[in-house]
Amino acid sequence: MAVAVVDYKAGNLKSVDTALKYLKADYFVSDDPEKIILAERIIFPGVGEAKSAMDNLRETGLGDAIKQAFAAGTPVMGICLGSQIVLEHSEERNTPCLGLVGGTAKRFEPTPGFKVPHMGWNQVSPAGKSFMFRGIPANASFYFVHSYYPNPDKEYICAQTEYICTFTSALQYGNLFAVQFHPEKSGKHGLQMLNNFLEWKGNA
Amino acid sequence: MLEKRIIVCLDVRDGRTTKGVKFKENIDIGDPVAMARLYYEQGVDELVFYDITASAEKRGIMIDVLARVAEQIFIPFSVGGGIGSVQDMRNVLLAGAEKVSVNSQAVRNPGIIEEGAGLFGSQCIVLGMDALEDKTMPSGYRVVIDGGRKPTEMDALAWALKAEQLGAGEIVLNSIDADGTKNGYELVITKMISEAVQIPVVASGGAGVPQHLADVFSLAKADAALIASMVHFGTYSISQIKDHLFAQQIPVRMDY
Numbered sequence: 338m339a340v341a342v343v344d345y346k347a348g349n350l351k352s353v354d355t356a357l358k359y360l361k362a363d364y365f366v367s368d369d370p371e372k373i374i375l376a377e378r379i380i381f382p383g384v385g386e387a388k389s390a391m392d393n394l395r396e397t398g399l400g401d402a403i404k405q406a407f408a409a410g411t412p413v414m415g416i417c418l419g420s421q422i423v424l425e426h427s428e429e430r431n432t433p434c435l436g437l438v439g440g441t442a443k444r445f446e447p448t449p450g451f452k453v454p455h456m457g458w459n460q461v462s463p464a465g466k467s468f469m470f471r472g473i474p475a476n477a478s479f480y481f482v483h484s485y486y487p488n489p490d491k492e493y494i495c496a497q498t499e500y501i502c503t504f505t506s507a508l509q510y511g512n513l514f515a516v517q518f519h520p521e522k523s524g525k526h527g528l529q530m531l532n533n534f535l536e537w538k539g540n541a
Numbered sequence: 542m543l544e545k546r547i548i549v550c551l552d553v554r555d556g557r558t559t560k561g562v563k564f565k566e567n568i569d570i571g572d573p574v575a576m577a578r579l580y581y582e583q584g585v586d587e588l589v590f591y592d593i594t595a596s597a598e599k600r601g602i603m604i605d606v607l608a609r610v611a612e613q614i615f616i617p618f619s620v621g622g623g624i625g626s627v628q629d630m631r632n633v634l635l636a637g638a639e640k641v642s643v644n645s646q647a648v649r650n651p652g653i654i655e656e657g658a659g660l661f662g663s664q665c666i667v668l669g670m671d672a673l674e675d676k677t678m679p680s681g682y683r684v685v686i687d688g689g690r691k692p693t694e695m696d697a698l699a700w701a702l703k704a705e706q707l708g709a710g711e712i713v714l715n716s717i718d719a720d721g722t723k724n725g726y727e728l729v730i731t732k733m734i735s736e737a738v739q740i741p742v743v744a745s746g747g748a749g750v751p752q753h754l755a756d757v758f759s760l761a762k763a764d765a766a767l768i769a770s771m772v773h774f775g776t777y778s779i780s781q782i783k784d785h786l787f788a789q790q791i792p793v794r795m796d797y
Binding site: 349358482 | 542543544545546581586611612613615616617634635636637639661662664710711739740741764765794796797
């Protein structure tokens with residue numbers, strides 16, 4: 338019973354891998370839906386484009402595995418693209434997504450003076466209390482690289498960040514927690530967040 | 542608010558950092574992994590490793606350095622130098638690098654940007670560009686390659702726009718005129734390119750004091766600034782530089 342890192346060919350898993358190793362987590366990287374369902378917790382990373390990621394999740398059965406595990410109460414942590422495709426829909430190539438939580442992934446509006454992708458360190462302001470932010474100061478900076486952002490139904494907003502607009506940088510719904518930024522590349526606060534997930538019971 | 546990034550550059554030859562360093566801390570001063578670790582603890586936002594290994598057969602040493610960096614440093618880092626194929630790109634990305642940087646090789650074969658962006662995503666592909674002031678060029682700057690030794694027929698601004706169109710996700714713009722002078726970044730070309738492209742621009746070459754970073758961020762609109770000797774020689778620490786920028790209301794990551 339360990340942490341499963343879902344490998345669905347969406348980007349490089351190396352930094353999640355090394356961060357978990359550093360934290361001495363009991364984890365494995367897998368593309369096998371049966372192993373994912375049985376895991377104690379699931380990390381769902383991903384960099385890339387929503388449509389091809391969803392196609393891959395559908396073809397491999399990994400999407401269904403994540404849905405089933407989520408329904409059974411397994412703590413799930415989405416990272417980057419993983420925070421967008423847990424929603425119902427993405428504006429990126431008009432893609433239907435996993436629908437674990439209500440909402441849609443939106444593209445940043447082109448705005449003079451702002452570059453897209455949003456790339457670099459930016460502050461994350463928690464909206465309320467979440468165990469996942471334990472030991473992390475309010476407005477700590479995390480590392481982002483993205484052109485789309487999750488826009489979940491209001492009640493699931495866990496933290497927000499300012500860039501072009503005020504967008505959701507962390508969302509939470511029951512045993513699902515997902516972040517648009519990369520905790521695995523965000524220094525000590527990012528490591529703290531991953532460590533929190535290793536202890537999170539998925540309910541607070 | 543998106544913060545301005547401070548990036549430390551380490552030149553690595555045969556597994557060792559080559560620029561002279563004078564740390565007072567008790568670390569191996571030529572070991573790029575130990576240096577990277579120190580800068581990470583001081584709050585650097587990103588690192589770049591330039592592989593200046595002369596021979597191809599020693600490339601494996603660099604991969605080993607990167608793997609050791611990835612094990613203990615949890616901020617983005619990129620790798621440049623000697624990247625001539627998508628296989629080279631794959632090797633450094635799999636070792637844990639966030640991005641790869643192509644420079645002279647991309648001038649000789651611009652297709653490598655497109656190919657790399659298609660395989661790994663634009664966010665992984667950085668164009669490194671060396672520019673030299675030249676009034677005969679349309680933008681006033683000429684692209685030079687091979688470490689600044691060889692002039693090309695390319696205009697710096699045109700090349701930046703072309704690279705963006707091919708799929709580069711970021712540009713590291715190094716001014717050959719400013720490099721090594723410690724008199725400050727070349728603000729004119731930095732501003733020109735930063736305003737012309739949609740992708741982030743990293744200013745490089747000429748930093749000597751913290752105010753040079755403040756200038757390139759506020760006057761030339763750079764998204765990030767590369768530094769080397771001003772920290773390698775122990776003249777400044779990363780936190781001193783950040784304190785200086787913060788005091789001028791320049792957004793930088795202060796909590797690390």
